Amino acid sequence: xxxxxxxxxxxxxxxxxxxxxxxxxxxxxxxxxxxxxxxxxxxxxxxxxxxxxxxxxxxxxxxxxxxxxxxxxxxxxxxxxxxxxxxxxxxxxxxxxxxxxxxxxxxxxxxxxxxxxxxxxxxxxxxxxxxxxxxxxxxxxxxxxxxxxxxxxxxxxxxxxxxxxxxxxxxxxxxxxxxxxxxxxxxxxxxxxxxxxxxxxxxxxxxxxxxxxxxxxxxxxxxxxxxxxxxxxxxxxxxxxxxxxxxxxxxxxxxxxxxxxxxxxxxxxxxxxxxxxxxxxxxxxxxxxxxxxxxxxx
Numbered sequence: 001x002x003x004x005x006x007x008x009x010x011x012x013x014x015x016x017x018x019x020x021x022x023x024x025x026x027x028x029x030x031x032x033x034x035x036x037x038x039x040x041x042x043x044x045x046x047x048x049x050x051x052x053x054x055x056x057x058x059x060x061x062x063x064x065x066x067x068x069x070x071x072x073x074x075x076x077x078x079x080x081x082x083x084x085x086x087x088x089x090x091x092x093x094x095x096x097x098x099x100x101x102x103x104x105x106x107x108x109x110x111x112x113x114x115x116x117x118x119x120x121x122x123x124x125x126x127x128x129x130x131x132x133x134x135x136x137x138x139x140x141x142x143x144x145x146x147x148x149x150x151x152x153x154x155x156x157x158x159x160x161x162x163x164x165x166x167x168x169x170x171x172x173x174x175x176x177x178x179x180x181x182x183x184x185x186x187x188x189x190x191x192x193x194x195x196x197x198x199x200x201x202x203x204x205x206x207x208x209x210x211x212x213x214x215x216x217x218x219x220x221x222x223x224x225x226x227x228x229x230x231x232x233x234x235x236x237x238x239x240x241x242x243x244x245x246x247x248x249x250x251x252x253x254x255x256x257x258x259x260x261x262x263x264x265x266x267x268x269x270x271x272x273x274x275x276x277x278x279x280x281x282x283x284x285x286x287x288x289x290x291x292x293x294x295x296x297x298x
Contacts, residue, residue, distance in 0.1 A: 076213070077227045078220050078235075081206065083286030085235040086134045089279045090196065091123035096272040105268075107261045113190045114267065120194060121160070122203050128156045131205045131234070159204040160197075167196035184263050191264040191271075197247060198275045199238035206234050231289075236282035237275045244274020 006093025006264055081087065098119065105112025121271055134150050148156075171192035175181060179188045207217045220226055229235055230284065260266065 038285060040224055076220075078207070078217050078218050078225075078232070080228060080232055080236075081134065083233070083283055083290065084134050084230065085283065086130050087202075087244040087279065088237040088283050089198075089202070089237050089276055091127055092272045092276040095119055095123060096269065099269075099272075105265060109265065110187060110190070113187060113194070113264075116268070117190065117194060118199075120197055124197050125160060126200060128159070128205045129153075130155060131202055135206055139190075144228070155208065155210070156205065160201060161195050162209075163201040163204055163211060164193060166200050167192040170196045180263055187264055191268055193242050194268060195241055195271050198271055199241040202234040230282060231286050233279050233286075237279035240278020240281070241271050243278070244270035244272070246270070247274070 033148070095116065099116050102112075102115070104115055129148055129152075132148060132155075136152075169187065171189050174188055178193075181188065188192055204220065207221065208214065209218075211217065226232060226235055229239075245267050248264075248267035251266050252263065254261070
């Protein structure tokens, strides 16, 4: 029987790659099944971007401590959720469509922005409950969920005004980047409120400030030190929101003299579209990598 030289990938009980060896084997190969719920890019010893084996920091630290050759520590990383359709911010697309169809923002920008914020607040609260359920389901995969607890409802309600408070640093950042003040100052602050709720409210419900490592997690989130960030749907939603704001500024100075070029209509549209596309792109990328890894393993 013909033989070939190939790489054998070994898994432990949690579907984690523990060994990669090269050996001669027959053309008959054993397939390994990995379920989507157990798929976690951070727990694998293969970098999904480069396809190369990466050093297992935890194992190396155990070896060094057992041999007495150093005190290396495992590097702290931001926890990553399993790719889920429930974390895609569909409500942003619905709200953007409603703003355009309603048309109030074209007639009176201030009234339109305020009206849009009311809708954003209601749907964001519902989305936060779904996010909390997704997080709880990730932590207790084998347990049956009985729905949100009183504490979870309380946290969802408490984190919403906190996300609005974060609109103050967002507003100051807009001013530093040249956003108009003066008579348009109120509109700039309304824009900051929208962006803060879209970008930070889901993050506050995934990475709670009541968690043990909340300080470390938020430091890495705010300084863009998130490993495998392309798989992090809520983080990509926040990044997409900021990128959408930046792209939304581009049509304003053009000499077209259109109503939709008034501040901050295009920036607001960019924030909603960018947030939705960021979360959707992360979900699609996670599904693509999972299917690709599954086909390679089998």
